[in-house]
Amino acid sequence: MIVVDHIVKRFKTVHAVRDVSFTAQDRRVTALLGPNGAGKSTTLRILATVIRPDAGTASVGGLDTTKKAMAVRREIGVLPHNSGLYGRLTGVENVRYFGRLQGMRGSALEQRIDALVEQLDMRDFAHRRTAGFSQGQKIKVALARALIHNPQHVILDEPTNGLDVMATRSLRQIIRGLRDDGKCVLFSSHVMQEVAALCDDVIVISQGQVKFDGPLAGLCASDGTEDLEDAFIRVSEMMNNEVAN
Amino acid sequence: MSFRVVLAKECIDNMRDRRTLLSSFSLAALGPIFLVGVMVFVLERALGESDEPVSFAVIGASHAPQLMRYLEDQDTDIVNIASADPKALVASGDYDLVLVIHDDYADRYMQGITNSLTLAHDSSELSSTRQQLMKLNAMLYRYSRTIGMLRLQLRGVDPSISLPIVTQELDIASPAARALTVLASLPYFLVLVIFMGGFYLAIDTTAGEREHGSLEPLLSQPAGRSQLVLGKIVATSVFGAVGLVLFLISLYIAVPFVPFERLGMALEIGVWQLLGVFFVSLPLIFFAAALLTVVASFAKSYKEAQTYLTLVILVPTLPLIFAQLTNVDATLSTMFVPSLGQAGLMADLIKGDSVPALNVAVSMIMTGLWGAALALIATRLYQREGILG
Numbered sequence: 001m002i003v004v005d006h007i008v009k010r011f012k013t014v015h016a017v018r019d020v021s022f023t024a025q026d027r028r029v030t031a032l033l034g035p036n037g038a039g040k041s042t043t044l045r046i047l048a049t050v051i052r053p054d055a056g057t058a059s060v061g062g063l064d065t066t067k068k069a070m071a072v073r074r075e076i077g078v079l080p081h082n083s084g085l086y087g088r089l090t091g092v093e094n095v096r097y098f099g100r101l102q103g104m105r106g107s108a109l110e111q112r113i114d115a116l117v118e119q120l121d122m123r124d125f126a127h128r129r130t131a132g133f134s135q136g137q138k139i140k141v142a143l144a145r146a147l148i149h150n151p152q153h154v155i156l157d158e159p160t161n162g163l164d165v166m167a168t169r170s171l172r173q174i175i176r177g178l179r180d181d182g183k184c185v186l187f188s189s190h191v192m193q194e195v196a197a198l199c200d201d202v203i204v205i206s207q208g209q210v211k212f213d214g215p216l217a218g219l220c221a222s223d224g225t226e227d228l229e230d231a232f233i234r235v236s237e238m239m240n241n242e243v244a245n
Numbered sequence: 246m247s248f249r250v251v252l253a254k255e256c257i258d259n260m261r262d263r264r265t266l267l268s269s270f271s272l273a274a275l276g277p278i279f280l281v282g283v284m285v286f287v288l289e290r291a292l293g294e295s296d297e298p299v300s301f302a303v304i305g306a307s308h309a310p311q312l313m314r315y316l317e318d319q320d321t322d323i324v325n326i327a328s329a330d331p332k333a334l335v336a337s338g339d340y341d342l343v344l345v346i347h348d349d350y351a352d353r354y355m356q357g358i359t360n361s362l363t364l365a366h367d368s369s370e371l372s373s374t375r376q377q378l379m380k381l382n383a384m385l386y387r388y389s390r391t392i393g394m395l396r397l398q399l400r401g402v403d404p405s406i407s408l409p410i411v412t413q414e415l416d417i418a419s420p421a422a423r424a425l426t427v428l429a430s431l432p433y434f435l436v437l438v439i440f441m442g443g444f445y446l447a448i449d450t451t452a453g454e455r456e457h458g459s460l461e462p463l464l465s466q467p468a469g470r471s472q473l474v475l476g477k478i479v480a481t482s483v484f485g486a487v488g489l490v491l492f493l494i495s496l497y498i499a500v501p502f503v504p505f506e507r508l509g510m511a512l513e514i515g516v517w518q519l520l521g522v523f524f525v526s527l528p529l530i531f532f533a534a535a536l537l538t539v540v541a542s543f544a545k546s547y548k549e550a551q552t553y554l555t556l557v558i559l560v561p562t563l564p565l566i567f568a569q570l571t572n573v574d575a576t577l578s579t580m581f582v583p584s585l586g587q588a589g590l591m592a593d594l595i596k597g598d599s600v601p602a603l604n605v606a607v608s609m610i611m612t613g614l615w616g617a618a619l620a621l622i623a624t625r626l627y628q629r630e631g632i633l634g
Contacts, residue, residue, distance in 0.1 A: 048465040053629045084458035088261040089254070101251040124294040129261075145462070223302035 001026055002047060002153060002186055007056035009042050016042040017053070018208035019179050024186045024201070026152070029179050032188040033198035033232065034087035039208040040188035041081060047186070048078045060153050074102065077146035079156040083138040087131035091122060091141040094130060095148055109148075116144040120174065136167030143174065154178055157188035160194055172198055192229045204235050211235045247468035251476025255450050256483055265445040269484055272493040273438040289504070298322045299380045301342035304331060308350040315388050315528040321381075331365035341374040342366050342381065358395065359366065427478035430615045431595070432588030433565055434492065438556045439526065442488025443481035447537035450477040452550035455634050470627040475540070478620055481534035489526055493519045518594050525590045525605055528612035532583050533561070535619035542626045545634055564588075577601075583615050 002024040009017040017039040024030035033042045045051045046058050049069040061075045078134045085094050092113055099109045117126045120140045125133065130141055139159060146154065156175070160168050175198060178185050189195055195202060195216070202219050204212040212219055212235045219231050259265050260500055300322035306313050317323060324340070331343040345363035350479040353360050360435045362385065366374050394404035454460045463473065497519055505512045540557050544550035559582035586608030626632055 047462070048461070050461055050464045050633060070467050072421075073465055076465070078462055078465050080458060082458040084460075084462050086254075086258055086459060087457070088258050093257075097250070097254045098462070098466060101247055101468045103467070142462075152531045192520075 002030075002058075002060050002184055004043065004047070004058045004107075005056050007043065007053040007058055009039075009046065009051065009053050015208055018045075019056075020205060020208070020210050021056075022203045022210060022213050024184055026184045027179060027182050028200040029175060029185045029187070029198055030185065030201045030203065032203050032205055033190070033192075033195050034188075034205035035190055038205045039159055040205055043205070044078075044155055044186070044188055047155055048076060049073055054176070063186070074149065075151055076153045076155055077149070077151035079139070079142050079146045079154075081145075081157045081161075083135075083142035085130045085133075085138055085141055085145075088129055089127050091126040091133075091137075091144070092117070092177045094141055095144045098145045099148040104149060112148060113144075118146060119177075120144050121170065134167075135162040136164065136170075139163060139167070141172065143171075149180075151183075153184045153186070156185070158188055160189070160191065167238060168194075192232060204232060206235075211226055217241070247472040248476040248479065251468070251473055252480050252483070255446065255477060255480035259446050259449055259480070259484065262445070262449070265449065267444050269511065270491055272434075272441050273488040274495050276434050276492060277495040277499040280434070281502055284503050297377075299342075299377050299384070300324075301344055301377070301381060302326050302334060302340040303344045303407075304328060304344035305348065305350070308346045308348060309354070311456065312346070312388060318600055319384050321384075331363065335365045335367050342377055344381070354543035399508065400460075420456065429569070431496075432591050433562055435489070435522070435591055436529070436561050436565065436584045437558065438488045438492040439485045439530050440537065443530075443534045443537050444554055444558070446481045446484045447477075447534065447541045447548040448526065448544075448547055449556060450480065450546040451538060451541040453547050455632070456547050461633060464627075464633070471624045474624045474627050475620065478531070478538050478623065480533045481538055482530050485530040485533050486527075489523060493523060510581075511602065512595075514595060518597075521594045522591050525586050525594075525595065525609060528609045528616060529583055529587045532612050532619065533615055533617035535616045535623060539619050539623045539626065542586060542623060577604055577607060580604050581611045583612040586612065 002022055004022050006019055006021050007017055008019060012068050020039065020043055022030075032043065034040050043053070046053050047060060047065060049065050049072050052066050063071045063075060065072050085091075086097070089097065095113055095116065095185065096109065099112065104112065117123055120143060122140050122144065126141075130138060133141070143159075144154075146156075151227045154175075159171060163171060169245075175185055175187070179200075181245075187199075199216055202212065202216050203210055204219070219235070298320045302324045304326050305328075306325045313323075317350070326334070326343075331345050334340050334343050343365040345365065347361070347363075350360050362377065364381065366378050370377070393407065397404045397407060454463065462484075464470075497514060497516070500512065500514050503512070536557060537554055540553050541550040544553050564582050564585040565588050568579065568588070576589075579589050586604070588601055590605060590608060
């Protein structure tokens with residue numbers, strides 16, 4: 001379970017996160033939905049322990065992300081915004097590197113790599129250098145890298161960016177599979193269809209604040225409309241007006 | 246230990262990059278060969294000229310048969326010319342050097358009056374004539390002195406009375422030390438190859454890692470920042486060390502091709518000396534890697550890092566240039582300065598001088614401490630959020 005409690009993060013000139021609180025449950029796919037620059041990535045980076053909130057707390061599996069950063073890093077698997085692979089290493093070498101950094105060694109590590117290569121359907125390209133990979137292949141390797149230590153919490157930053165239809169479908173299936181395994185899956189997106197197709201819970205963020213938090217059906221119901229996109233825009237605007245007032 | 250995982254990955258990763266390998270090691274592997282090539286070329290030319298016989302034309306050789314016999318016995322190549330204008334002969338370029346013996350030579354000789362010989366040459370010409378002129382002058386002086394002494398002896402006078410002062414040169418520089426002046430640029434190379442070896446690796450593991458977007462996932466792994474940074478610095482050190490080893494091997498192969506013995510010098514660079522150089526340079530390798538890593542960590546991009554590091558490489562050569570300009574010897578106080586200490590120790594080791602253990606210890610410990618301080622700074626940098634750019 002991921003709990004974010006009134007976090008605030010300000011960079012030099014940008015107030016990236018003003019006040020964000022939410023809870024992402026185990027065995028659920030939770031979406032952070034919002035326009036570009038809403039504060040989604042900053043929130044996920046705080047959960048990934050690479051930056052610290054100025055105020056408020058965030059915890060993963062009951063562990064504080066600032067006080068117990070090391071322990072949190074064992075609990076999470078992070079798929080970054082761009083895949084961030086090492087181009088001169090093969091797919092498997094990329095995965096193995098992070099497995100070793102997670103403290104895995106020997107046959108346990110190799111078996112886990114083999115299992116992920118199977119699970120993510122990477123057999124055809126796993127042993128090639130990643131420099132020339134397609135976006136879909138890169139995402140798969142990056143996902144295998146994030147899942148190598150079988151973390152309970154999976155954090156995905158705009159995972160379907162740049163994927164074609166087939167790759168997107170296959171990624172959705174993988175994410176559903178993770179949920180069915182009992183994982184807590186948190187992903188960010190600005191694509192409405194993505195959220196509608198995949199998530200159980202939605203958190204709408206705009207201008208660094210939470211505008212909506214609840215099950216997917218609730219977002220439409222709260223607005224009295226069937227269309228998620230309309231609902232999203234209205235929720236965002238409604239809150240912006242409140243801020244303006 | 247995560248640091249070993251990072252170390253192994255960075256080494257493998259960068260060994261697959263041809264550009265990194267080429268720029269890291271080409272100077273180290275080819276530098277000594279290039280240096281020796283230039284030296285051999287220059288020396289061969291200089292030696293070749295001095296071995297040539299002194300060639301000149303003589304006008305009026307028949308007036309001084311005894312002198313001519315003497316000159317012919319020397320290492321000379323003489324052309325006799327009946328009669329001509331010596332100026333025109335030189336100006337036309339037919340002869341570089343013309344000796345003129347005047348008609349009254351024999352008469353004056355008999356009477357014991359000083360004979361004046363003319364040596365025509367063109368000093369504005371860039372050629373080996375100058376050396377030939379000096380040699381011919383020396384031959385004529387020796388001949389003149391011998392005749393003079395014989396004359397004094399005939400008159401019952403001790404010839405040494407005409408020689409109140411003679412000088413004798415005593416050059417205390419060992420032959421190897423003289424050879425080293427030719428190899429004075431080696432310490433620069435030593436420092437340079439160490440820095441060049443780690444140059445691209447330091448960029449790739451810091452600014453490059455950030456630019457490729459792999460830094461953020463790396464930092465969310467459960468490995469201490471000090472472990473990550475140490476892994477990167479040691480990987481950079483490994484490349485610096487490989488650069489140095491290649492440089493020393495190349496030196497070992499190339500130096501015997503220099504014709505030192507023909508200069509009356511001796512320089513043998515043995516395996517033990519090179520191992521000594523490698524040993525005293527170990528802290529400098531770490532220092533260089535830490536310095537490059539710290540500076541490259543400040544850069545926002547790969548290109549920016551390249552610009553910064555090009556300047557950084559100049560820094561360690563500054564003490565060397567300063568030391569050479571001000572003639573600073575490898576004393577204990579220079580051992581406190583990274584790069585200067587190692588350069589001094591290397592010079593001593595190659596010269597075959599004894600190297601005080603205290604100097605080695607001070608140099609290694611001080612450079613090691615500097616390196617450790619820089620490694621600490623690098624770790625601090627990676628603990629800040631700003632490292633993500």
